[in-house]
Amino acid sequence: xxxxxxxxxxxxxxxxxxxxxxxxxxxxxxxxxxxxxxxxxxxxxxxxxxxxxxxxxxxxxxxxxxxxxxxxxxxxxxxxxxxxxxxxxxxxxxxxxxxxxxxxxxxxxxxxxxxxxxxxxxxxxxxxxxxxxxxxxxxxxxxxxxxxxxxxxxxxxxxxxxxxxxxxxxxxxxxxxxxxxxxxxxxxxxxxxxxxxxxxxxxxxxxxxxxxxxxxxxxxxxxxxxxxxxxxxxxxxxxxxxxxxxxxxxxxxxxxxxxxxxxxxxxxxxxxxxxxxxxxxxxxxxxxxxxxxxxxxxxxxxxxxxxxxxxxxxxxxxxxxxxxxxxxxxxxxxxxxxxxxxxxxxxxxxxxxxxxxxxxxxxxxxxxxxxxxxxxxxxxxxxxxxxxxxxxxxxxxxxxxxxxxxxxxxxxxxx
Amino acid sequence: xxxxxxxxxxxxxxxxxxxxxxxxxxxxxxxxxxxxxxxxxxxxxxxxxxxxxxxxxxxxxxxxxxxxxxxxxxxxxxxxxxxxxxxxxxxxxxxxxxxxxxxxxxxxxxxxxxxxxxxxxxxxxxxxxxxxxxxxxxxxxxxxxxxxxxxxxxxxxxxxxxxxxxxxxxxxxxxxxxxxxxxxxxxxxxxxxxxxxxxxxxxxxxxxxxxxxxxxxxxxxxxxxxxxxxxxxxxxxxxxxxxxxxxxxxxxxxx
Numbered sequence: 001x002x003x004x005x006x007x008x009x010x011x012x013x014x015x016x017x018x019x020x021x022x023x024x025x026x027x028x029x030x031x032x033x034x035x036x037x038x039x040x041x042x043x044x045x046x047x048x049x050x051x052x053x054x055x056x057x058x059x060x061x062x063x064x065x066x067x068x069x070x071x072x073x074x075x076x077x078x079x080x081x082x083x084x085x086x087x088x089x090x091x092x093x094x095x096x097x098x099x100x101x102x103x104x105x106x107x108x109x110x111x112x113x114x115x116x117x118x119x120x121x122x123x124x125x126x127x128x129x130x131x132x133x134x135x136x137x138x139x140x141x142x143x144x145x146x147x148x149x150x151x152x153x154x155x156x157x158x159x160x161x162x163x164x165x166x167x168x169x170x171x172x173x174x175x176x177x178x179x180x181x182x183x184x185x186x187x188x189x190x191x192x193x194x195x196x197x198x199x200x201x202x203x204x205x206x207x208x209x210x211x212x213x214x215x216x217x218x219x220x221x222x223x224x225x226x227x228x229x230x231x232x233x234x235x236x237x238x239x240x241x242x243x244x245x246x247x248x249x250x251x252x253x254x255x256x257x258x259x260x261x262x263x264x265x266x267x268x269x270x271x272x273x274x275x276x277x278x279x280x281x282x283x284x285x286x287x288x289x290x291x292x293x294x295x296x297x298x299x300x301x302x303x304x305x306x307x308x309x310x311x312x313x314x315x316x317x318x319x320x321x322x323x324x325x326x327x328x329x330x331x332x333x334x335x336x337x338x339x340x341x342x343x344x345x346x347x348x349x350x351x352x353x354x355x356x357x358x359x360x361x362x363x364x365x366x367x368x369x370x371x372x373x374x375x376x377x378x379x380x381x382x383x384x385x386x387x388x389x390x391x392x393x394x395x396x397x398x399x400x401x402x403x404x405x406x407x408x409x410x411x412x413x414x415x
Numbered sequence: 416x417x418x419x420x421x422x423x424x425x426x427x428x429x430x431x432x433x434x435x436x437x438x439x440x441x442x443x444x445x446x447x448x449x450x451x452x453x454x455x456x457x458x459x460x461x462x463x464x465x466x467x468x469x470x471x472x473x474x475x476x477x478x479x480x481x482x483x484x485x486x487x488x489x490x491x492x493x494x495x496x497x498x499x500x501x502x503x504x505x506x507x508x509x510x511x512x513x514x515x516x517x518x519x520x521x522x523x524x525x526x527x528x529x530x531x532x533x534x535x536x537x538x539x540x541x542x543x544x545x546x547x548x549x550x551x552x553x554x555x556x557x558x559x560x561x562x563x564x565x566x567x568x569x570x571x572x573x574x575x576x577x578x579x580x581x582x583x584x585x586x587x588x589x590x591x592x593x594x595x596x597x598x599x600x601x602x603x604x605x606x607x608x609x610x611x612x613x614x615x616x617x618x619x620x621x622x623x624x625x626x627x628x629x630x631x632x633x634x635x636x637x638x639x640x641x642x643x644x645x646x647x648x649x650x651x652x653x654x655x656x657x658x659x660x661x662x663x664x665x666x667x668x669x670x
Contacts, residue, residue: 249624251624253624320622320625366585371597372597372629373629374626375584375614375629376610377617377625378459378613379466379610380466380581381577381581381585383463
């Protein structure tokens with residue numbers, strides 16, 4: 001009997017697509033073309049939307065279907081309610097262009113909403129001027145891949161998020177291009193998910209914003225020119241590798257903001273031209289290694305409530321301030337980084353500086369306490385104080401040193 | 416007056432110190448360009464050089480030149496010339512040559528660093544600093560007949576504007592940190608032409624975003640057209656007032 005089990009299992013999975021799976025072609029016309037077709041379709045049918053504009057919204061997808069768009073198939077929500085609401089498992093939505101979802105202050109309207117489903121695929125769609133783009137609500141094991149989502153947000157209060165996930169497990173968000181929304185990617189309570197190869201640009205608030213989301217992996221994403229950069233909060237065991245955090249420049253912008261986050265790894269990332277490269281508050285037991293921090297205002301602002309983080313083998317190049325902290329003691333470990341402001345020497349030629357480096361800048365400390373002192377930025381007084389302080393440390397935390405400063409930068413490849 | 420200016424200016428241009436000054440500016444300027452890639456970092460470095468070098472060169476060189484030309488000045492006095500004409504021509508020729516050298520010395524590096532409008536603003540501010548500190552130097556030279564005293568005080572002026580003033584401001588800010596002092600600090604910066612010019616240039620660069628809230632307060636004033644105009648007018652006043660005082664003193668002075 002046990003030998004039959006796999007066979008029966010196979011049969012069970014095949015049955016749906018065996019008997020009556022049809023392909024139905026849809027053409028634009030009067031009335032609710034797509035909704036009516038869904039009503040008539042049997043589970044596991046494929047609906048192919050032919051070229052043309054379908055003026056329709058509030059389309060409930062309540063059975064497992066494949067919706068395919070041919071080139072030029074556009075679903076126009078006419079600034080009304082949500083376009084697709086997916087409430088069935090095993091739905092797949094591909095190659096569609098969705099546009100014009102109206103702004104609402106009462107409801108988070110999205111072009112595509114997934115509500116308590118699993119195994120749904122949203123692939124290669126274009127979303128234009130939709131209030132929220134793709135909204136996953138209490139859904140698991142879904143794939144969001146290759147979508148281009150472009151908002152038309154002008155002010156933060158009237159803007160939604162491009163990909164918004166609220167409660168979910170094992171979701172894959174890959175190869176999406178997100179721009180001009182409030183947040184590019186927004187996660188709340190999303191665990192064990194994989195976020196890779198996305199491009200999040202020109203969003204009003206955060207390129208990526210997540211909270212209470214554990215065990216997630218972020219790889220090879222680009223976050224560029226977002227209002228406040230990337231914020232990650234209240235999460236554990238996060239891995240962020242080979243991402244790029246670029247050009248998040250402004251009075252309150254960060255490359256990467258870490259708040260109450262523990263046991264993660266942040267490695268191989270590039271932080272370039274941000275006001276603050278990495279801002280850490282209440283971050284514990286993180287490993288920050290092999291990152292490049294280049295041309296930032298403050299490369300790293302690590303507050304006194306951060307503990308047991310290891311900052312190793314990073315390149316700090318051309319930053320105005322290298323490390324800033326608000327505590328006199330140091331509970332983190334800096335070792336083997338390259339600091340372009342290091343002024344020591346290497347007599348034994350082993351590639352490691354003979355004197356420890358103190359990356360904390362006195363002026364950065366002063367301005368942290370007395371913000372008005374910013375007016376002295378780049379003045380001669382500040383540079384002379386700096387030199388004096390490095391020689392005889394009085395104010396900068398004495399233990400915050402890199403005892404193994406590198407003489408030349410690591411040859412990491414970031415292209 | 417024209418003839419005196421012409422004579423003094425040609426005399427100044429031949430001066431070895433001036434040529435050395437020009438070479439120094441070129442070497443540092445182009446050296447920075449070859450070391451730094453980013454145009455903004457180059458601009459900030461040029462700004463730092465201007466802050467440090469311009470006041471010192473203007474003060475020290477002008478005061479020494481005035482003392483050296485003192486006898487020539489007495490000789491000219493034998494001619495039917497107004498005293499103010501003499502001093503104005505002195506000031507004009509010094510300003511022409513020193514500002515010209517400054518513009519030539521840093522103008523070329525700025526041009527090659529692709530700094531754009533901010534670079535022009537830096538050059539304008541630097542030129543105004545030239546005018547200001549030449550005026551202050553003449554003031555010191557007329558006030559103190561004794562060379563040592565004049566030199567000493569002009570160096571003191573340099574230290575004051577470059578270091579002491581900022582130190583005092585920092586002390587003030589440290590002690591009154593609890594109060595909203597951003598506005599006050601803004602007005603205090605009017606009292607130092609170097610601070611004023613530095614903030615003006617900084618505010619046009621990306622560095623402004625580093626300055627947080629106080630930066631925002633400054634930015635309101637320093638990045639608007641009227642604000643920039645106001646700062647430039649203030650800098651002009653800084654040049655005019657010491658110089659007009661020095662004319663008054665010179666008219667009354669027992670030569």
